[in-house]
Amino acid sequence: MTEQGVRWTAEQVLALAPDAASHRAGSRLGAAGPWSGTGSGQGAVWGLCKGSGSRPYQTVVDLAGAAGPAYKCSCPSRKFPCKHALGLLLLWAADDGAVPGRAQPPDWAGQWLAGRRGRAEAGRTRAGGGAAAGPADPEAARRRAERRAERVTAGATELEQRLADLLRTGLAAAEQAGYGMWDEMAARMVDAQAPGLAARVRELASIPASGAGWPARLLEECALLHLLDQGWLRRDELPDPLAATVRSRLGLPAAPDGPPERDRWLVLAQYDVVEPKLTTRRIWLHGAATGETRLVLSYGAAGRAPELSLPVGLALEAELTAYPGAGRTRAALGERFDAPAPAAFRPPGVTTEDAAARYGEALRDDPWLESVPVTLDRVVPIPDGDRWQLADAATDTALPLSRTARSRPGLWRLVALSGGAPVTVFGECGHRGFTPLTAWPEGTGEAVPLC
Known part of the structure; x- marks a missing residue:
């Protein structure tokens, strides 16, 4: 449990904000003025916040939830966490006596906590007894997999023909065709139940309008798409890890298959990728004992934040199980043995030259890899x-920042944190450059989220 003596930092709290507006509004509510009846204990924080109505908003946060913090507020907001939950956590994190430790929450908070934890325990009980209900029909599952494989093969074969036609007529045709040609091609891949191919085809549509040098970039991406097609069509000739990677890149479902790794996992970074119909939350974790860096994904429907939320800079004792595929970076979060709490360790850093070499080595196992997780030391x-760019303080090498990084406000946060002095930075290193996600100042400074 996260109790009175173990508090988060303001940066860790604000990293939970679903958007910039909530970040600003929550920051304004992080003072004692509008709050009353506050308290903390039993892994929870609660309080009453004065709003525009006659009755204050009842806000409670469960810090010990199995999927990260959970929030309940009587305000009409549909954001999770809302600004009141963020303000309450900021007040609690300040540790100035405004949120005292108490043995029992009030009835309105205790009832919600008891109901939520009771449902979670019932879910774990059902999951533990799931085998007694009898396994799914393996023959029916095999037939469904075969039918989908046939559709994917038909889609990959058609895509190969279309790529050949494009190269035969010349890349200039792609500039003249606009988005329509690619949208229709992507729709065909969706019909073939190959969402990974569909996503890559949609990405091709924007390249002709991306500025000077677009023909070379389009040719490179078409080559990677052709390689993925051929990987599927010749999957029986591939080593098992590479075949699993091809299936994953095509968007075919897979279950975690490795042995569980129990460790104390440091939350390195968390950020959302928002698409029209889906929000994907990417959470990077680093094991204190194993030294492994793992990616945990959580999903939310359009307009809703994913359920799993882990504040940057905290650590938790948990089990992770890797998914199949070359590299095996992605993992599923399994049983958790405690709530996230502040951690004193950080991942070891490497030079900028080593980071680039690490990405190059990873491409041998996964040619479609966009980036690898890397911690840079003293840049x-x-x-x-x-x-x-991030210049290495010990060598004469540097890594350029990606376009994504240059468009984020986190760049200026990083510049201000550094002040011209070396910092430790965790991020994603790939062919588009380095995207910083979290930074630590020299010495024993707290982790500062940059995204």
């Missing part, structure tokens, strides 16, 4: 014309 953000 300084410096401008390079109209771009930025």
Whole structure:
């Protein structure tokens, strides 16, 4: 349980904000003025916040939830966490006596906590007894898998023909065709139940309008798409890990299959990728004992935040199980043995040269890999014309920042944190450059989220 003596930092709280507006509004409510009846204990924080109505909003946060913090507020907001939950956590994190420790929450908070934890325990009981209900029909599952494989093969074969036609007529045709050609091709891949192919086809649509040098970039992406097609069509000739990677890149479902790794996992970074119909939350974890860095994904329907939320800089004792595939970076979060709590350790860093080499080595196992997780040790953000790069303080090498990084406000947070001095930075290193996600100042500074 997260109790009175173990508090989060303001940065860890604000990392939970679902958007910039909630970040600003929650920050304004992180003072004692509008709050009354506050308290903490039994892994929870609660309080009453004065709003525009006659009755204050009842806000409670369960810090010991199995999927990360959970929130309940009587306000009409549909955001999770809402600004009141963020303000309450900021008040609690300040540790200035405004949120005292108490043995029991009030009835309105205790009833919600008891109901939520009771449902979670019942769910674990059902999961533990799931085998008694009898296994699913393996023959029916095999037939469904075969039918889907046939559809994917038909889609990959058709896509190969379309790519051949494009190269035969010349890439200039892609610039003239606009988005329509690619949208229709992507729809065909959706019909073939190959969402991974559909997503890559949609990405091709924007390349002709991406500026100078677009033909070379389009040709590179078409080559990777062709390689993925051929990987599927010749999957029986591939080593098992590479075949699993091909299935994953095509978007075919897979279950975690590795042995569970129990460790104390540090939350390195958390950020959302928002698409029209889906929000994907990417959470990077680093094991204190194993030294492994793992990616946990959580999903939410359009307009709703994913359920799993782990504040950056905290650590939790838990089991992770890797998914199949070369590299095996992605993992599923299994049983958790405690709630997230502040951690004193951080991942070991490498030089910028080692980071680039690590990405190159990873491409041998997964040619479609966009980036790898890397912690850079003692780097300084410096401008390079109209771009930025991270210069290694110990060598004469540097990594350029990606376009995504340059468009985020976190870049200026990183520059301010550094102040010209070396910092430790965790992020994603790939062919588009380095995207910083979290930074630590020299010494024993707290983790600062940059996304």
